[in-house]
Amino acid sequence: MVVFITGASVGFGEASARKFVAHGHKVILLARRLEKLKALQDSLGGEQNAQIIACDVRDSTQIESALQNLPQDFRHIDVLVNNAGLALGLQSADKANIADWEEMIQINVLALVRLTRLLLPQMVARKKGHIINIGSIAGRYPYPGGNVYGATKAFVRQFSLNLRADLYDKHIRVSNIEPGLSGGSEFSLVRFKGDTNLANAVYEGTKPLLPQDIAEAIFWVATLPSHVNINTIELMPTTQAPAALNVYKE
Ligand code: 8X3
Numbered sequence: 001m002v003v004f005i006t007g008a009s010v011g012f013g014e015a016s017a018r019k020f021v022a023h024g025h026k027v028i029l030l031a032r033r034l035e036k037l038k039a040l041q042d043s044l045g046g047e048q049n050a051q052i053i054a055c056d057v058r059d060s061t062q063i064e065s066a067l068q069n070l071p072q073d074f075r076h077i078d079v080l081v082n083n084a085g086l087a088l089g090l091q092s093a094d095k096a097n098i099a100d101w102e103e104m105i106q107i108n109v110l111a112l113v114r115l116t117r118l119l120l121p122q123m124v125a126r127k128k129g130h131i132i133n134i135g136s137i138a139g140r141y142p143y144p145g146g147n148v149y150g151a152t153k154a155f156v157r158q159f160s161l162n163l164r165a166d167l168y169d170k171h172i173r174v175s176n177i178e179p180g181l182s183g184g185s186e187f188s189l190v191r192f193k194g195d196t197n198l199a200n201a202v203y204e205g206t207k208p209l210l211p212q213d214i215a216e217a218i219f220w221v222a223t224l225p226s227h228v229n230i231n232t233i234e235l236m237p238t239t240q241a242p243a244a245l246n247v248y249k250e
Contacts, residue, residue, distance in 0.1 A: 007084030009036035011185025015211035090145035108152035130173040180236030183208035
């Protein structure tokens with residue numbers, strides 16, 4: 001298979017790339033940081049296994065032309081892993097930064113939608129393809145400060161289900177993977193804008209999911225027999241549960 005992974009230089013994206021290549025598949029890796037992509041490409045055995053596209057996932061013009069210039073054996077994309085996404089801030093809605101909100105919507109929603117729309121016609125024409133979106137438990141369960149981040153992931157969840165409604169009769173699979181608390185990536189560092197103390201505190205004293213755990217889920221849904229579609233996987237570390245209903249008392 002040829003697997004196109006966004007946000008591929010670290011975390012879930014990198015772990016997924018390693019997993020697919022380890023099982024003989026080819027990957028196209030999209031991320032902004034060229035050096036990280038090159039190092040990953042080298043460690044995956046070079047150009048015959050991994051092609052890289054160094055650009056912002058929002059730059060659909062550049063992505064489109066990069067895809068057209070791929071070597072022939074990478075042109076037919078079988079799986080799109082819409083992994084690029086981010087959370088910015090954890091402030092209450094009345095204090096949150098509006099630019100952060102807009103950036104999350106641009107990347108988590110708009111870029112994902114554009115890329116999906118770009119790749120779907122060739123998948124439908126070939127009667128073969130799989131869109132794997134990375135949602136979040138934040139799209140299902142509200143938490144303080146989750147505001148727009150959670151809302152973007154709720155979009156991803158409903159978009160995934162609506163894609164199924166359009167594609168079940170066209171041999172295209174769609175899956176939404178919704179991880180809970182996940183460490184080993186830059187997620188919290190990005191959310192807290194480089195504040196390592198705040199980022200590390202998220203995982204202190206607990207055992208979060210790791211990128212390999214998410215890669216395992218992505219790989220599993222992608223390699224099931226073609227008549228099986230996993231709509232959604234919601235996974236959490238054993239130490240997390242959707243159990244809190246807070247009551248504010250004066
Ligand atoms: C990542 C999980 O709980 O930090 O999307 O929102 S959470």
